[in-house]
Amino acid sequence: MKNKPSSFLLADDHPIVAVGLKEVLEQEFTTSKFYTARTGQEALAVLEQHPIDILFLDVSMPALDAYGAFPAIKKQYPATKVILYTQFMAKDMILHFLQQGVNSILFKGETDDICEVVEQVWATGKWLPRSVLELAEGQLYEKSFHKLPLGENERNIIKHISEGKSSKEIATLLHLGENTINSYRQNLLKKTGTKNTDELIRYAFDSGLI
DSSP states (O other): OOSSOOEEEEEOSOHHHHHHHHHHHHHHOTTOEEEEESSHHHHHHHHHHSOOSEEEEESOOSSSOHHHHHHHHHHHOTTSEEEEEESOOOHHHHHHHHHHTOSEEEETTOOSOHHHHHHHHHHHSOBOOHHHHHHHTTTTTOTTOOOOOOOHHHHHHHHHHHTTOOHHHHHHHHTOOHHHHHHHHHHHHHHHTOSSHHHHHHHHHHTTOO
16 A cells, blocks of 8 residues: 555535645645545546545535435445544534444544544544544444434535525525425424424534534
């Protein structure tokens, strides 16, 4: 195996995050190639065209988020090491991706040296911060673990709701009818057991959906 990864893919829908990551990584991995993607679909397209050693994958992205993209990435590109890069420490989200076989979970804003994390993942295939280990301890393989199954449209709608968008605005963004969006909203309340929009958004944050 190569001493250091030679290619990175930084998948995040916020360009400033990808730029910041690239600036940090370039200081250590001076000869590596860097690619970026703003959606899960773009990430898959890059993987199809270029061999990627390390993928930083944001959880919440438009078009195709990490919940939808990661299983395809793991199946089609098993040699690519995936570091889930997220702003939220949600227990259900962490357990879900650990069970799916993600190589590492790194929280935006944590003080861990990103380059050291990459080197650990590259050398051993796994690195987890103490916060993740504490959260997952004794629960990673619990048979009772259950993740509420939400479709891609449902997760996108929750994200847009949390951003304060109206049903009409969401309908335009997702190319759906306004009545369809309203039906989704009602079904989401029932599915999540929440009573109103505020509770739905709180549920989404706690579950790592946004």
